[in-house]
Amino acid sequence: MDLDKLFRKNLKTFSAYEPGEQPQGDGWIKLNTNENAYPPIPEVLNDIKNAVDSKIRKYPDPTAFEVRKLIVSVLLREQDTLTDRNTVFVANGCDEVLDTVFKVFVDPGDEVVFFYPSYGMYDVLASLYGAKVNEIKLNEDFSLPEPAFTAKGKVMFINSPNNPNGKSFGNAAILKICSNFPGIVVVDETYADFSTQSSLSLLKKAKNLIVARTFSKSFSLASLRFGYALANKDIINEMNKVKLPYNSNYLAQVAAISCIKNRERLQQQNKKIIEQRQLITEELNKYPGISVLPSDANFILIKFDDKAITLKFLWDLREKKKILVRHFSKAGLYNYLRVSIGLEEENRKFLDAFREIASQYL
Numbered sequence: 001m002d003l004d005k006l007f008r009k010n011l012k013t014f015s016a017y018e019p020g021e022q023p024q025g026d027g028w029i030k031l032n033t034n035e036n037a038y039p040p041i042p043e044v045l046n047d048i049k050n051a052v053d054s055k056i057r058k059y060p061d062p063t064a065f066e067v068r069k070l071i072v073s074v075l076l077r078e079q080d081t082l083t084d085r086n087t088v089f090v091a092n093g094c095d096e097v098l099d100t101v102f103k104v105f106v107d108p109g110d111e112v113v114f115f116y117p118s119y120g121m122y123d124v125l126a127s128l129y130g131a132k133v134n135e136i137k138l139n140e141d142f143s144l145p146e147p148a149f150t151a152k153g154k155v156m157f158i159n160s161p162n163n164p165n166g167k168s169f170g171n172a173a174i175l176k177i178c179s180n181f182p183g184i185v186v187v188d189e190t191y192a193d194f195s196t197q198s199s200l201s202l203l204k205k206a207k208n209l210i211v212a213r214t215f216s217k218s219f220s221l222a223s224l225r226f227g228y229a230l231a232n233k234d235i236i237n238e239m240n241k242v243k244l245p246y247n248s249n250y251l252a253q254v255a256a257i258s259c260i261k262n263r264e265r266l267q268q269q270n271k272k273i274i275e276q277r278q279l280i281t282e283e284l285n286k287y288p289g290i291s292v293l294p295s296d297a298n299f300i301l302i303k304f305d306d307k308a309i310t311l312k313f314l315w316d317l318r319e320k321k322k323i324l325v326r327h328f329s330k331a332g333l334y335n336y337l338r339v340s341i342g343l344e345e346e347n348r349k350f351l352d353a354f355r356e357i358a359s360q361y362l
């Protein structure tokens with residue numbers, strides 16, 4: 001039997017998402033995949049441990065009722081946004097929110113709009129679902145270009161703050177896009193908890209807006225997979241219809257509830273990350289031949305004047321210092337390294353390593 005003939009045709013040209021390196025063994029400083037530097041706090045870990053009991057024999061609540069209720073009534077209480085639990089969709093990470101948007105809105109051949117550079121999954125999912133892609137290049141300074149405001153299509157993805165540069169786009173621009181775009185606008189706010197900006201308040205004004213969020217980054221739960229979306233009830237209803245029945249597992253729901261209850265402690269930790277982001281940015285900006293882009297996220301993007309030197313830093317950090325940072329071998333990004341903000345101790349080691357390497361190359 002020729003299996004090749006059985007695979008879906010568009011898989012012939014499909015390229016899978018390339019995740020950042022997850023190294024084997026100990027001793028690495030991992031600043032390459034934007035995980036939260038801090039482990040979950042003991043209270044959250046205890047709640048997870050206590051939940052590992054005979055209940056895992058049973059299926060979880062397929063509607064994640066309790067978490068949805070707490071998201072609107074507690075977590076987002078201070079935000080000027082939707083308040084009905086039926087405006088919340090719960091998923092196995094923000095990635096599943098994105099996938100579900102495709103399932104609900106994108107027929108093969110429909111046009112999907114997103115920006116470059118940005119998070120790679122928009123393109124991966126567009127290819128998987130056979131969508132036509134309109135990839136709009138961001139301006140040199142990573143701001144939105146004019147075509148963002150005139151584009152047509154079924155779904156547009158905006159990542160704010162944007163990965164890999166870390167800057168938010170601002171609500172005035174996003175609202176203008178929502179008014180001009182004839183389809184659905186998804187604002188991926190994976191990193192918004194490290195920023196002072198959010199599009200949540202636009203949900204009351206824009207019926208075509210979906211805001212996608214996650215507990216992976218600001219709540220240190222990347223491995224447990226818990227994401228959610230807020231949008232108009234009709235959209236959420238349709239998303240719930242197509243999701244797999246038990247897409248959000250019991251332990252993830254328990255952990256999410258615990259994070260919401262302990263949110264103030266977690267927000268304090270995130271403040272430290274924001275302070276460290278500022279400190280690292282200031283330190284690195286003292287070097288000649290590089291500049292750090294302004295960031296609202298838990299990572300920074302460093303621009304090097306020289307591509308060869310960029311790669312030397314990447315290599316020496318990894319091979320000599322066991323520090324992983326992210327380089328994208330993609331158009332326009334060869335001269336950049338993206339660095340996640342680590343624990344204070346890790347950041348100090350990173351800055352020490354950077355100084356040593358810089359004394360050779362900068």
Ligand SMILES: Cc1ncc(COP(=O)(O)O)c(C=O)c1O
Pocket residue numbers: 033034092093094095096119159163188190213214215216222226227
């Ligand atoms: C912009 C963006 N969106 C979504 C995700 C995926 O998030 P999750 O872990 O919630 O699936 C990531 C992960 O790095 C990301 O950078």
